[in-house]
Amino acid sequence: MCFHLSIYYITLGYTPILNLSQERYLQTVSCILIPLPFIMEKITMNRLLVFITSLALAGGIIGPRVAHSSADWWEEPDQSDRAFVATPIASFHEPWAMTFLPDGRLLVTEKAGRLLVVSPDDGKTTSISGVPDVDYGGQGGFADVVLHPNYSTNGLIYLSYVEAGDGDTRGAAVARTKLTLTPDGGRLADLEVIWRQNPKVTGRGHFGHRLVFSPDGYLFISSGDRQKFTPAQDMEQNLGKIIRLNDDGSAPSSNPFSDRGGVAEQIWTLGHRNPLGLAFDAEGRLWEQEMGPRGGDELNLIERGDNYGYPIVSNGIHYNGNPIPDHATRPEFNAPEVTWTPVISPAGLIIYSGDLFPQWKGSGFIGGLSSEALIRVAFEGETAYEAERFNMGKRIREIEQGPDGAIWLLEDKAGGRLLKLTPKP
Numbered sequence: 001m002c003f004h005l006s007i008y009y010i011t012l013g014y015t016p017i018l019n020l021s022q023e024r025y026l027q028t029v030s031c032i033l034i035p036l037p038f039i040m041e042k043i044t045m046n047r048l049l050v051f052i053t054s055l056a057l058a059g060g061i062i063g064p065r066v067a068h069s070s071a072d073w074w075e076e077p078d079q080s081d082r083a084f085v086a087t088p089i090a091s092f093h094e095p096w097a098m099t100f101l102p103d104g105r106l107l108v109t110e111k112a113g114r115l116l117v118v119s120p121d122d123g124k125t126t127s128i129s130g131v132p133d134v135d136y137g138g139q140g141g142f143a144d145v146v147l148h149p150n151y152s153t154n155g156l157i158y159l160s161y162v163e164a165g166d167g168d169t170r171g172a173a174v175a176r177t178k179l180t181l182t183p184d185g186g187r188l189a190d191l192e193v194i195w196r197q198n199p200k201v202t203g204r205g206h207f208g209h210r211l212v213f214s215p216d217g218y219l220f221i222s223s224g225d226r227q228k229f230t231p232a233q234d235m236e237q238n239l240g241k242i243i244r245l246n247d248d249g250s251a252p253s254s255n256p257f258s259d260r261g262g263v264a265e266q267i268w269t270l271g272h273r274n275p276l277g278l279a280f281d282a283e284g285r286l287w288e289q290e291m292g293p294r295g296g297d298e299l300n301l302i303e304r305g306d307n308y309g310y311p312i313v314s315n316g317i318h319y320n321g322n323p324i325p326d327h328a329t330r331p332e333f334n335a336p337e338v339t340w341t342p343v344i345s346p347a348g349l350i351i352y353s354g355d356l357f358p359q360w361k362g363s364g365f366i367g368g369l370s371s372e373a374l375i376r377v378a379f380e381g382e383t384a385y386e387a388e389r390f391n392m393g394k395r396i397r398e399i400e401q402g403p404d405g406a407i408w409l410l411e412d413k414a415g416g417r418l419l420k421l422t423p424k425p
């Protein structure tokens, strides 16, 4: 255990090799960790120390390695050539998601299990009690928060988070609960789990678990493949899928596979890897972004009943270097509208509809983790392309449009800031 922790702390202090995101880097590190029990039996403690030291030295050779959150050298990226100014409003410990309340305040989640109410003017933050226990670690923990379409009258919100299972397993869960706001924060009551990843599996990656309500009132959930590859094509598992549910968690009879029963009746689309962004555009079309493996990040137009191909096709390759056929080789799978190699590590998606940045109305905005960027995507009919990329100098985890049309970002990791983007005066 001590040895695991040593490696963990050594590796966490270093930025990813070859521009992989830290999540991807940790996947690579897990390849080193898996054979550890074997190594422990075979070599002496002295050799272990040599091994640890070599890893540390190897990290030193790889390049800049100071964690962003504690760096003194870090400077704000130059904003002089931009249409916006970014104003920091508050900071958090590993923020993951946010959504606006009708009163203009924000709900913000922190991955370790906190739900906060934040004033957009002064960043004043209060806490909400009653958050369910979350299985925190790796890519998992407390994740998304969205309001029921009739929140103003019913007070219902939806939360996604990682739930522990038997043994060493875990999976994403989605709960519906009633939020009561109070002068010193708020509380949750009548919490009911309405959906679960099935089956729960080992590991702490690719939960997905982004939430969005459609204009016609259905709850969509992005469910990642849990780094197990084949579940994305398995209709007896709801991993690697986009899920569509009624607001109470039941499966609508209008779903494409509703006649198959089991979890298949929840499935809207299949063949997804690690989907971390869902957003509807002004025409009611659903867009989704997902992390490809090594290369091949995707922005997809989600169409009822379609198969998006993973792991049979991808424009990236496997982490072990094994090739994966490109989408072009299998036209029966729905191919991405935009694909990125090198990767951007997309996490957070909006389709902008505000008036504050009129030149961007109808554009998509993606928060990039490994790319440390805000990426603007322009649409032309059903095709799309990257139109602009703004270096933010930090991993961008989440993005929202505020009531007045400002664009709000959450940085990732410890000290992640809430930024408000407004037009340059």
Ligand SMILES: [Ca+2]
Pocket: 097, 098, 099, 145, 398, 399, 400
């Ligand atoms: Ca959000």
Ligand SMILES: [Ca+2]
Pocket: 271, 298, 308, 309, 310, 313, 314, 334, 335, 336
């Ligand atoms: Ca695909």
